Amino acid sequence: MLRFILRRLLQMVPTVIAVSLLIFIIFSVVPGSIASSMIADGRGANDPELIERLNREFGLDRPVHVRFGDYIWNLAQFDLGTSFRTRQPVTELIGERIWPTLKLAIAAMCVAIAIGLPLGFFAAMRPGSLLDSITMVGAVSGLSVPQFWLGLLAMYLFALTLGWLPSFGYGEGGLRNLVLPALTLGVGPMALLARTTRAAVLEVMSTDFIRTARSKGMSSFRLVKWHVTRNALVLIITTLGLQFGSMMGQAVVVEKLFSWPGLGSLLIDSVGLRDIPVVQGSILVLVLCFLVINTVVDVLYAVIDPRISHG
Amino acid sequence: MSGTRALLEVQDLQIDIVSAKHRHNVVENVSFTIDHGETFGLVGESGCGKSITALAMIGLLRSPLVISSGSIRFRDRELRGLPERELRKLRGNRIAMIFQEPMTALNPVSPVGRQIAEMFVLHQGATWHEAERKAVEALASVQVPAPEQRVKSYPHEMSGGMRQRIMIAIALACKPDLLIADEPTTALDVTVQAEILKLMKELCSARGTAVLMISHDLGVIAKMCRNVGIMYAGHLVEQRPVEAIFRSPSHPYTNGLLNSLPRLGSRGIHGRKRLQEITGVVPSISAFPAGCRFQPRCERASALCATTQPDQADLGDEGYVRCFHHG
Ligand SMILES: Nc1ncnc2c1ncn2[C@@H]1O[C@H](COP(=O)(O)OP(=O)(O)O)[C@@H](O)[C@H]1O
Ligand SMILES: [Mg+2]
Numbered sequence: 001m002l003r004f005i006l007r008r009l010l011q012m013v014p015t016v017i018a019v020s021l022l023i024f025i026i027f028s029v030v031p032g033s034i035a036s037s038m039i040a041d042g043r044g045a046n047d048p049e050l051i052e053r054l055n056r057e058f059g060l061d062r063p064v065h066v067r068f069g070d071y072i073w074n075l076a077q078f079d080l081g082t083s084f085r086t087r088q089p090v091t092e093l094i095g096e097r098i099w100p101t102l103k104l105a106i107a108a109m110c111v112a113i114a115i116g117l118p119l120g121f122f123a124a125m126r127p128g129s130l131l132d133s134i135t136m137v138g139a140v141s142g143l144s145v146p147q148f149w150l151g152l153l154a155m156y157l158f159a160l161t162l163g164w165l166p167s168f169g170y171g172e173g174g175l176r177n178l179v180l181p182a183l184t185l186g187v188g189p190m191a192l193l194a195r196t197t198r199a200a201v202l203e204v205m206s207t208d209f210i211r212t213a214r215s216k217g218m219s220s221f222r223l224v225k226w227h228v229t230r231n232a233l234v235l236i237i238t239t240l241g242l243q244f245g246s247m248m249g250q251a252v253v254v255e256k257l258f259s260w261p262g263l264g265s266l267l268i269d270s271v272g273l274r275d276i277p278v279v280q281g282s283i284l285v286l287v288l289c290f291l292v293i294n295t296v297v298d299v300l301y302a303v304i305d306p307r308i309s310h311g
Numbered sequence: 312m313s314g315t316r317a318l319l320e321v322q323d324l325q326i327d328i329v330s331a332k333h334r335h336n337v338v339e340n341v342s343f344t345i346d347h348g349e350t351f352g353l354v355g356e357s358g359c360g361k362s363i364t365a366l367a368m369i370g371l372l373r374s375p376l377v378i379s380s381g382s383i384r385f386r387d388r389e390l391r392g393l394p395e396r397e398l399r400k401l402r403g404n405r406i407a408m409i410f411q412e413p414m415t416a417l418n419p420v421s422p423v424g425r426q427i428a429e430m431f432v433l434h435q436g437a438t439w440h441e442a443e444r445k446a447v448e449a450l451a452s453v454q455v456p457a458p459e460q461r462v463k464s465y466p467h468e469m470s471g472g473m474r475q476r477i478m479i480a481i482a483l484a485c486k487p488d489l490l491i492a493d494e495p496t497t498a499l500d501v502t503v504q505a506e507i508l509k510l511m512k513e514l515c516s517a518r519g520t521a522v523l524m525i526s527h528d529l530g531v532i533a534k535m536c537r538n539v540g541i542m543y544a545g546h547l548v549e550q551r552p553v554e555a556i557f558r559s560p561s562h563p564y565t566n567g568l569l570n571s572l573p574r575l576g577s578r579g580i581h582g583r584k585r586l587q588e589i590t591g592v593v594p595s596i597s598a599f600p601a602g603c604r605f606q607p608r609c610e611r612a613s614a615l616c617a618t619t620q621p622d623q624a625d626l627g628d629e630g631y632v633r634c635f636h637h638g
Contacts, residue, residue, distance in 0.1 A: 208415040214371055215410075216481065217402030218433055226429065230420045305420055306465040 120197025142191025241297030424462025551630025
């Protein structure tokens with residue numbers, strides 16, 4: 001098992017290299033620079049000399065291949081460069097922001113699992129029932145509602161109207177500030193999870209081995225506990241992993257909306273300022289999170305399903 | 312245990328497929344009895360309603376299939392309408408079942424030992440620890456080598472024949488009175504098929520377990536059974552002792568089944584006949600013809616056959632046939 005995990009981790013290396021390359025290429029062809037963005041928001045005069053000085057200072061006057069060499073060399077030493085804006089090392093900036101993002105994503109995932117999984121399960125146990133219909137209508141709505149709209153609605157209702165929760169910000173990092181963003185981020189995955197779970201359980205219930213289990217004379221409770229759950233989990237885990245991964249991306253919107261000091265807000269702010277090292281670093285870290293989650297899913301798979309060889 | 316009455320008595324069983332708009336008959340007028348320790352064969356082409364009949368015996372028919380009429384008495388107890396709780400006590404415990412597909416009939420993510428052990432936990436109130444120990448014994452009894460190690464294996468690590476042995480171990484774990492074997496060897500190689508049949512026969516006769524043996528292959532039935540029911544499109548068209556069926560098949564359908572059987576015997580050596588398939592296919596349940604259901608495929612069919620269902624005609628040798636033109 002350990003070797004299996006190690007191998008999966010090693011397999012991540014080429015992906016990471018490819019992704020860093022792609023990120024670099026994208027940001028060396030996008031128009032605009034830190035200098036032009038400063039001019040655009042009026043913090044700098046449109047002075048060719050100043051622009052040239054800035055470009056020289058940040059090394060932007062060097063040819064692309066030299067910059068790329070630098071970038072890769074630094075990356076190999078886990079150095080993501082220095083922010084154009086704050087002159088802080090990018091790793092430091094990201095280090096401050098990663099925990100709030102992870103906290104948000106994990107909380108949202110917990111919401112999604114705690115509600116979506118049981119709902120899908122019970123819906124599948126009684127297909128066609130009222131609970132089933134309500135759950136599925138809810139799931140479709142949950143999937144089609146835009147996140148920013150849902151976030152605004154939640155803010156309006158729970159923060160402004162009822163005054164139960166703070167409407168935005170990180171506060172002291174406590175639970176109260178976490179609730180609204182986590183709910184907003186969690187609704188989509190919750191809906192998808194409810195649907196996937198329902199489909200997975202129904203699929204398992206129609207298999208031959210469930211018929212065998214019935215012929216053994218077990219109650220529905222034992223049928224589910226002994227034979228359905230694990231097999232359904234095999235099917236559900238994939239969705240779970242993909243959702244967690246794509247949630248890292250969706251967090252960008254929700255963080256911005258709730259002024260949550262995470263990687264997403266950092267990314268958006270840095271894009272606006274053409275603070276390329278921070279943008280590159282943030283994206284790379286988000287991709288890394290995605291890859292790590294995928295690996296964790298693969299390992300979980302191998303733990304749950306004996307048919308997957310560890311060899 | 313009552314010695315006088317039969318173990319299983321099925322009377323005029325009728326099974327329908329019921330949807331909001333339609334009601335199609337799948338199985339009709341099926342009656343047979345199985346004595347304690349007897350092996351009864353049910354034969355017919357694929358799609359004749361054998362599996363459905365078998366599932367009805369243990370109350371496992373699921374919507375849209377319903378038992379519309381008839382009775383199923385097991386050890387003098389009517390199973391139709393028995394509450395689910397009571398049925399559960401019988402299933403696996405007194406009436407066990409083996410299915411056709413050994414590849415999919417076992418839970419892929421559970422070790423086979425545990426799948427056997429479940430039986431002891433369910434029906435004998437054993438602890439998991441005791442049950443796992445008994446599972447090793449059960450594996451040994453179906454002649455699986457190295458049972459102590461094998462209990463930890465998963466189904467995908469085993470061959471089809473080995474999995475079917477596991478199924479037999481599960482089915483016979485609680486020493487049931489009746490074993491329903493629904494095409495237990497159809498999916499296996501011929502050599503493995505023979506081994507599995509031999510094993511089933513030995514184990515069941517040693518324990519006095521009655522068997523409802525289902526197959527589309529009269530050859531398999533011949534090796535195992537005393538009495539045979541021939542099923543066509545949901546009707547039992549002929550029911551007789553197995554020797555009688557082979558000696559003098561009465562129903563044209565039985566005749567057809569026999570002629571399509573490859574035989575290593577004197578007649579085969581003389582090249583008497585090529586293998587003959589029965590022309591045509593079993594009609595789908597929504598298209599059962601009026602009258603005798605076999606009549607569209609029958610050489611002997613007359614105008615009467617197309618309009619009227621033939622009654623049961625006794626044949627003297629404890630058997631009957633349903634055909635106006637029986638031989
Ligand atoms: N759940 C079901 N819904 C509708 N039709 C079914 C269902 N199960 C079986 N049937 C039909 O009932 C007929 C008998 O099936 P079955 O008992 O499986 O045949 P056999 O076991 O003899 O091959 C077939 O025509 C089949 O298509
Ligand atoms: Mg069948």
